[in-house]
Amino acid sequence: MSKTEGAVPSGWWTQTLHELFKTEIYKRNQGRIVRQATCIAIWVAFALGAYQMYHYMHVVMTNVPLAVTYLAPTVVLFLGLWFGYRLVNLPTFADFLIAVEAEMNKVSWPSQTELIRASLVVIFLMFGLTIVLFSYDILLAWVLKNILGVTA
Numbered sequence: 001m002s003k004t005e006g007a008v009p010s011g012w013w014t015q016t017l018h019e020l021f022k023t024e025i026y027k028r029n030q031g032r033i034v035r036q037a038t039c040i041a042i043w044v045a046f047a048l049g050a051y052q053m054y055h056y057m058h059v060v061m062t063n064v065p066l067a068v069t070y071l072a073p074t075v076v077l078f079l080g081l082w083f084g085y086r087l088v089n090l091p092t093f094a095d096f097l098i099a100v101e102a103e104m105n106k107v108s109w110p111s112q113t114e115l116i117r118a119s120l121v122v123i124f125l126m127f128g129l130t131i132v133l134f135s136y137d138i139l140l141a142w143v144l145k146n147i148l149g150v151t152a
Helices: 012-020 032-060 066-087 091-106 112-147
Strands: none
Touching (some): 032 066, 032 091
C-alpha cells in the first residue's frame, strides 16, 4: 500500500472547516424556494429530535441532572439549525437544489378543473375496486364455508 492510498487529501480538513463556518449564501437568487423548504424540513427534523431527546431524558431517564436535560437538546437544536443552514449553502448540494427547482419550473401543472376531475376519477375507482374486492371476499368466504365445509 502506497503512502497516498487512503490518505486524506491535503487541505481537506481546512476546506471543510472553512466551508462549515461560512455565513454567506451560495448563489443567493437561484433555487430559493426549494432551498428554503429543504432548510425548514431539516430544521423541523432537528427540532423534533431535540424535543424527543428532552422528553426521553426528562420522563424516562429520571436520574439525569436538570442542566443536562435542558442543555443537551438545546445544543442538538442549535447544531441542527446551523447544519440545515450550511447544508443548503454547500456548493454541490445547492447546485442540486437549484437544478431541482429549474426542473420543477418545467412541469406543466393541471388546471383546477382538471385536477378535480382527475381526483374524482381516482376516488370513484378506488371505491369501485373496494366494493369489487369486498364482494369477492364475501363470495369466497361463503363458498369455502357452505360448499367445501372449511371453517376459519
